Amino acid sequence: DVSQRSVRCCGRPWASGGGSGACCALCAKWREQAVFVLLTFVWVVVGLVAFQSGQVVEGPDGGGLTVVQSIYLMAQIITTTGYGDLTPSTDRARMFAAGYILFSTLVCSAFIMEVIERIVDSQQKQADHGFHKLFGETPEQEYKLPSCCAKYRNVLLATGFYCATVSAWTLFFCFYCDEASQVCEDRSVPESFYFAIVSCCGVGFGDIVPRTDAGMLFSGVGTCIGVGAYLNLVGAFSDTWLRERKHRRIEALTLETFEMADRSADGVIDLYEFTRFIVTRYGMVSDEVFDDIKHNFEELDLTGSGDLTMEDMRLMLARMRQNVNRPGLSRTKTEPAPGAHRVSAKVYVTNRAATD
Numbered sequence: 590d591v592s593q594r595s596v597r598c599c600g601r602p603w604a605s606g607g608g609s610g611a612c613c614a615l616c617a618k619w620r621e622q623a624v625f626v627l628l629t630f631v632w633v634v635v636g637l638v639a640f641q642s643g644q645v646v647e648g649p650d651g652g653g654l655t656v657v658q659s660i661y662l663m664a665q666i667i668t669t670t671g672y673g674d675l676t677p678s679t680d681r682a683r684m685f686a687a688g689y690i691l692f693s694t695l696v697c698s699a700f701i702m703e704v705i706e707r708i709v710d711s712q713q714k715q716a717d718h719g720f721h722k723l724f725g726e727t728p729e730q731e732y733k734l735p736s737c738c739a740k741y742r743n744v745l746l747a748t749g750f751y752c753a754t755v756s757a758w759t760l761f762f763c764f765y766c767d768e769a770s771q772v773c774e775d776r777s778v779p780e781s782f783y784f785a786i787v788s789c790c791g792v793g794f795g796d797i798v799p800r801t802d803a804g805m806l807f808s809g810v811g812t813c814i815g816v817g818a819y820l821n822l823v824g825a826f827s828d829t830w831l832r833e834r835k836h837r838r839i840e841a842l843t844l845e846t847f848e849m850a851d852r853s854a855d856g857v858i859d860l861y862e863f864t865r866f867i868v869t870r871y872g873m874v875s876d877e878v879f880d881d882i883k884h885n886f887e888e889l890d891l892t893g894s895g896d897l898t899m900e901d902m903r904l905m906l907a908r909m910r911q912n913v914n915r916p917g918l919s920r921t922k923t924e925p926a927p928g929a930h931r932v933s934a935k936v937y938v939t940n941r942a943a944t945d
Contacts, residue, residue, distance in 0.1 A: 625699045632696050636663045636689065645682045646675050657806045661799070664809035666693050668816040670793030707824070740829075747825035751789070751818040758785035758811055767801045774804050789815030 639645045640662055643653030654662065654675070662675045666689070677686045738745070762781040766773035776784065776797070784797045788808065799805045850858050850866035858866075868874045889897055891904040 621699075625696075625703075628696050628699065632667075632692060633663070635692075636666075639685065639689070645685055646677050648675075655802070657802045657809070661805035661809040664812045665793065666690055667696065668812045669697075669791050670788055670812055670816075671795070672793050672798045673795035674798045701820075743825040744822075744829050747818070747822040751815075751822045754789060754811070754815045754818045755782070755785045758789070758807075758815065761807055761811075762799075762804065765801070765803065765807075767803060770801070772801050774800055785815070788812050789819050791816050791819070 637656065637659050640659040641653045641656065646654055646662065648654045648658060658675065665671050665675075677683045759778065759781040762774045762776040762784060763778060764774075766775070780797060787794055787797075788811070799808050846866075847858070848854075850862055852862050852865070853859075865876075865879050869876055869879070886897075889901060889905065891901045891908075892898065894901075
């Protein structure tokens with residue numbers, strides 16, 4: 590069995606049944622994760638060292654930031670919140686902060702691409718399931734429509750997690766007091782809720798900021814969690830909406846759509862009409878693209894037989910030679926359009942190579 594044959598995977602023996610293809614995919618995934626972890630580690634270390642040095646941002650006492658204040662500022666940067674209470678004050682510090690923010694985009698992009706990849710994979714699985722269901726390759730028990738809770742499970746979980754994050758944020762800034770310094774956050778419920786939404790959505794107006802070190806630490810960690818919960822909520826809604834669109838298109842393929850698929854109106858659906866109907870209903874290709882392909886085929890079919898034959902190739906070659914010998918000849922109605930000439934040139938080169 591070739592699939593059980595031992596191959597090299599990431600420099601090590603690989604004897605899994607997935608074969609070398611699965612090995613390569615696994616190695617690629619490991620490399621992506623390793624790069625993401627390395628970028629995150631470097632970003633954290635550089636931020637902690639720089640912000641505590643006092644050369645980039647000055648703390649309230651005129652020195653460098655504390656660890657808690659540094660985490661609070663780094664959370665503002667990575668989530669693009671930017672309250673504005675801790676900022677660089679010199680040109681040198683601003684240049685470093687600008688470079689650090691640009692470096693942060695690498696970490697953000699890696700996270701965003703992971704979210705997008707999950708959504709795309711989910712949609713691909715949904716499309717594959719739809720095709721299998723359409724062509725009767727799905728087990729009978731999978732034809733049962735899911736319940737409302739099962740259908741919107743991801744949305745409900747994402748909404749619940751986001752609401753829990755906002756609730757925790759609101760309660761903290763309403764009731765927390767630092768007994769050592771006798772400083773309280775002491776925000777009203779509307780202020781705390783507003784602060785939570787503004788922070789968890791990555792807006793950060795800066796009109797409300799934490800008053801205690803614990804509040805800064807909570808905001809730093811809470812902003813990262815809150816923005817992640819917000820992105821997860823957006824992804825869940827997008828994924829569910831796209832699933833609903835796919836589901837409606839799949840269920841619409843009934844006998845009532847026969848006339849839509851039968852474009853020639855002859856009572857028969859051939860392979861071309863069926864293929865066109867399927868891919869356009871799934872939104873993979875538009876009708877305009879199919880019309881262009883059909884028009885290009887008809888231009889290449891010079892004999893009008895409905896097939897591309899060697900006679901078509903000879904006529905095409907003769908016409909191209911005629912156009913080369915008479916470069917000033919204006920195009921007639923029977924000559925191919927510019928797009929068709931590009932395709933014909935490829936066919937000519939292939940035919941010439943085969944003849945030689």
